[in-house]
Amino acid sequence: MVDLPTIHLHGSVVLGDEHEVGDAWVVDGRLTLERPSGSSVGGRDTVRIDGVTVPGLVDVHCHVGLGPDGAVGRDEAEAQAVADRDSGVLLVRDAGSPADTRWIDERDDLPRLIRAGYHLARPKRYLRGYGRELDDVTGLPDAVAQEADRGDGWVKIVADWIDREVGDLTPLWPADLLAEAVAVAHSRGARVTAHTFSTEALDDLLAAGVDCLEHGTGLTDDQVAEVVRRGVAVTPTLLQVARFEEIAAQGATKFPVYAARMRRMHARRYEHVAALHEAGVRLLVGTDAGGTLGHGLVAQECAELVRAGVPTSEVLAAASWRTREYLGMPGPLDARSADLVVYPADPRRDVTMLASPLAVVVRGALVAPGERAARAR
Numbered sequence: 067m068v069d070l071p072t073i074h075l076h077g078s079v080v081l082g083d084e085h086e087v088g089d090a091w092v093v094d095g096r097l098t099l100e101r102p103s104g105s106s107v108g109g110r111d112t113v114r115i116d117g118v119t120v121p122g123l124v125d126v127h128c129h130v131g132l133g134p135d136g137a138v139g140r141d142e143a144e145a146q147a148v149a150d151r152d153s154g155v156l157l158v159r160d161a162g163s164p165a166d167t168r169w170i171d172e173r174d175d176l177p178r179l180i181r182a183g184y185h186l187a188r189p190k191r192y193l194r195g196y197g198r199e200l201d202d203v204t205g206l207p208d209a210v211a212q213e214a215d216r217g218d219g220w221v222k223i224v225a226d227w228i229d230r231e232v233g234d235l236t237p238l239w240p241a242d243l244l245a246e247a248v249a250v251a252h253s254r255g256a257r258v259t260a261h262t263f264s265t266e267a268l269d270d271l272l273a274a275g276v277d278c279l280e281h282g283t284g285l286t287d288d289q290v291a292e293v294v295r296r297g298v299a300v301t302p303t304l305l306q307v308a309r310f311e312e313i314a315a316q317g318a319t320k321f322p323v324y325a326a327r328m329r330r331m332h333a334r335r336y337e338h339v340a341a342l343h344e345a346g347v348r349l350l351v352g353t354d355a356g357g358t359l360g361h362g363l364v365a366q367e368c369a370e371l372v373r374a375g376v377p378t379s380e381v382l383a384a385a386s387w388r389t390r391e392y393l394g395m396p397g398p399l400d401a402r403s404a405d406l407v408v409y410p411a412d413p414r415r416d417v418t419m420l421a422s423p424l425a426v427v428v429r430g431a432l433v434a435p436g437e438r439a440a441r442a443r
Contacts, residue, residue, distance in 0.1 A: 070092075070094060070095050070430050070431055071111055071112065071113050071431075071432070072091060072092065072093050072102055072111075072112045072113070073091065073092035073112070073113050073114075073115065073427060073430075073432065074089070074091055074112055074113065074114040074115070075089065075090045075091065075092070075115055075117075075119045075406070075408065076088075076089055076114055076115065076116050076117075077116050077117050077118055077119070078117075078118045078119065078412065079118075079119040080118065080119065080120045080121075080386075080387075080414070081121070081387070081397070081398050081399065082387050082397070083383060083387070083388070087099060089101070090119070092404045092406070092427060092430050094430070095402075095403045095404060095429060095430025095431070096401070096402065096403060096404055096430060097398050097399055097401070097404040097406070098399070099399070113432065115408050115424065115425050117408040117409055117410050117411075117424045117425070118408065118409045118410075118411060118412045118413065118414075118419075119406050119407070119408045119409075120382065120386050120387070120406070120407055120409070120413065121386050121387045121390055121397075121398045121405065121406060121407075122154065122155070122156025122157055122177075122386070122390075122405035122406060122407055122426075122427075122428075123153070123154040123155045123156065123157075123351075123364055123385050123386055123407060123420075124155065124156075124157045124158070124159070124350075124351065124385060124386065124389040124390055124393065125150060125155045125157075125158050125159070125351065125352055125353050125355065125364055125367075126158075126159040126161065126301055126350045126351065126352040126389060126393070127159070127161045127280055127301045127303055127350075127352025127353065127354050127355075128150065128155075128158045128159065128160060128161065128352065128353060128354070128355045128356060128361070129160060129161060129162060129163050129354075129355060129356025129357055130143055130146050130147050130150070130158060130160050130163060130165070130167055130170070130179060130356065130361075131143040131146070131160075131163040131164070131165025131166070131167045131356070132162075132163045132164065132165065132196065132356035132357050133356070133357065134357060134358060135195055136164055136194070136195025136196060137163075137164040137165040137195070138165060140169065143165055143167055143170075144170075144176070145361075146355070146356065146361040147170060147173075147176045147177055147361075148176070149360070149361035149362035150177055150355065150361050150362055150364075151175075151176060151177050151426060151428060151433065152362060152423075152426065152433075153361075153362040153363070153364050153365060153423070154364065154365075154407040154420065154423045154426060155177055155362075155364050156177045156178065156405040156406075156407070156426070156428055157177060157178050157180070157390060157393065157395060157405065158177050158178070158179050158180065159180045159182065159220060159352075159393060160179050160180065160181045160182060161182050161220075161222050161259060161280060161301075161352065162182050162183070162184060162185035162196070162197060162222040163181070163184075163356070164184060164195065164196060164197065164198075167179060167181070174403075174428065174429040174431070175428055175429075175431070175433055176428070177428075178395075178405070179218070180218045180219065180220060180393055181216075181217045181218045181220070182213070182217050182218075182220035182221055182222040182259065183212075183213030183214070183216040183217035183220075183221060183222065184197050184198035184213055184216075184222075185197025185198065185222050185223075185224050185261070186198055186200065186206065186209050186210065186213060186221070186222065186223050186224060187199050187200070187224035187227070187238065188200055188201075188203065188224075188238050189201060190230070191224070191227045191228075191229070191238050192224045192227050193357065196357065197222075197224065198213075203238075203239060203240065203243060204243065206223075206239055206243045206244070206246075206247045207243065207246045207247045207250045209247075210223070210247040210248075210250050210251050210258075211250050211251075211254060214250070214251050214254040214255075214256035215254065217256065219255065219256050219257060219394070220256060220257050220258070220259060221251045221256050221257070221258050221259070222258075222259055222260070222261070222280075223239070223244075223247070223258060223259075223260045223261070223276075224238060224260070224261045225237060225238060225239065225244075225260040225261055225262045225267040225270075225271055226238060226261070226262050226263055226264040226266065226267040227261075227263075228317070228321065228324055230321070233320075233321045233322070233323050233324055234321070234323045234324045234327060235263055235264035235266070235267075235284075235324065235327065236264070236266065237264070237266055237267040237270065238267075239270075241270040241273065241274070244270050244271065244274040244276075245270075245273065245274040245275070247274070248274040248275045248276055249274075249275070252275070257277040257278065258275075258276050258277050258278070259276070259277060259278035259279070259280055259301075260276050260278070260279055260280065261280045261281065262279055262280065262281060262282060262283075262284065263281055263283050263284055263328075263331065264284045264327075265284035265285070265286055265289070266284070267284075268282075268284060268285060268286075268289050269289070272289065272292050272293065272296060272298065275296075276298065277298060277299070278298060278299045278300070278301065278350070279293070279298060279299070279300045279301070280301050280303065280352070281301070281302070281303050281306065281307065282300040282301070282302065282342070283307060283310075283331040283335070283338065284331070285300075285338070285342070287341075290341065290342060290345045290347065291345070293345075293347055294345055294346050294347055297348070298347075298348075299347075299348040299349070299350050299392065300342055300347050300348070300349060300350065301349075301350040301351070301352040302335075302338075302339045302342070302349060302352075302371065302374075303352050303353070303354045303367070304335060304336075304339065304367060304370035304371060304374065305353055305354060305359060305363060305366060305367050305370060306353075306354040306358075306359060307331065307332060307335045308332070308335070308370070309358070309359075310328040310329065310331055310332035310335075311328075311329060311332045313328055314326070314328040314329045314332070335374070336373060336374040336375065337374075339371065339374035339375070339376065340374050340375035340376070343374075343375065343376045343380070348384075348392070349371070349376065349380075349384050350384060350389055350392070351364065351367055351368060351371070351381070351384050351385040351389065352367070353366075353367045364385065364420065365417075365418075365420035365421035366421075368381050368382070368385055368417050368420050369417050369418070369420075369421075371384075372417045378413070378414060378415060378416070378417045379414040379415070381417060382413050382414050382417075382420075385420075403429040403430045404427055404429070404430045405427065405428060405429065406426075406427040407423050407425070407426055407427070408423065408424045408425040408426075408427070409422070409423055409424055410422065410424050
């Protein structure tokens with residue numbers, strides 16, 4: 067067993083929406099509110115960190131093991147995971163990856179991963195090398211069953227993408243097959259999240275009982291009301307939507323209708339997210355790291371949500387304890403090992419604090435930058 071130091075968290079320890087204490091300790095890797103006896107435990111030095119502590123951050127739309135051209139090697143995947151960890155992200159819902167990242171489960175110094183298996187798409191209807199492409203659309207339910215068994219309780223379906231023959235976004239799957247596929251996932255204890263930019267794909271997704279929407283840029287007011295009624299979560303991925311103008315410019319000459327749609331969604335992105343929040347939609351925080359975006363961008367994504375009008379305290383809760391609970395993780399005091407981030411000031415009041423974590427505690431151990439920032443007492 068690794069000899070872990072006792073960590074004294076002093077200042078403010080936020081454990082949830084209505085639970086905050088002034089001091090807590092990490093003893094033998096676990097968080098406790100009971101002060102250890104003496105100045106050391108078991109002969110080990112106690113490390114004191116002054117600041118505001120929150121449960122480790124969550125990136126629910128992240129692709130560890132994915133690069134611009136598809137799967138990456140182990141060294142690059144490790145660098146991606148380290149970048150996420152050092153940003154304060156200690157739990158990742160890996161929303162589709164072609165790489166085998168099971169080895170990360172054996173690493174106590176890297177974020178925990180909840181995998182969704184491969185993206186499920188169709189030939190020439192998604193980014194090449196990113197997912198599993200089904201030649202026969204009727205194979206979707208079987209593929210969902212296989213990915214549900216391969217993943218960690220989630221399946222990722224690509225619900226729309228540009229149809230080059232039409233020159234615009236169109237759905238990939240018939241409604242009856244979507245409904246059957248979602249039912250198959252649920253029968254295996256898995257939830258389904260779906261990539262969707264368009265409006266056209268959403269009614270079928272909601273009717274099928276999908277659990278979560280990635281991007282959700284095409285949601286209309288009526289569809290938002292249905293999302294709220296059904297309790298569907300939405301990951302706005304504002305950093306990715308910020309690229310829609312660039313994407314539109316690349317395709318404007320050949321696909322002007324598609325380009326115009328992408329530009330409209332780009333222009334209204336903040337207004338759209340504000341409307342989702344005001345309607346009561348559960349918003350999740352996801353950077354869409356991997357592929358076209360780098361890792362370790364959670365602070366930027368949170369800042370974008372605040373810029374859109376979501377209160378800073380709500381953004382932090384969505385980036386931490388609320389989404390950890392949504393993903394089925396135990397609370398910080400119930401966890402077998404502590405995953406925590408410490409900031410020099412309260413990130414519930416100042417979102418810019420998220421860009422400068424003072425210390426990161428992974429599985430009860432301090433890792434960089436925590437080793438450099440913490441003071442031994």
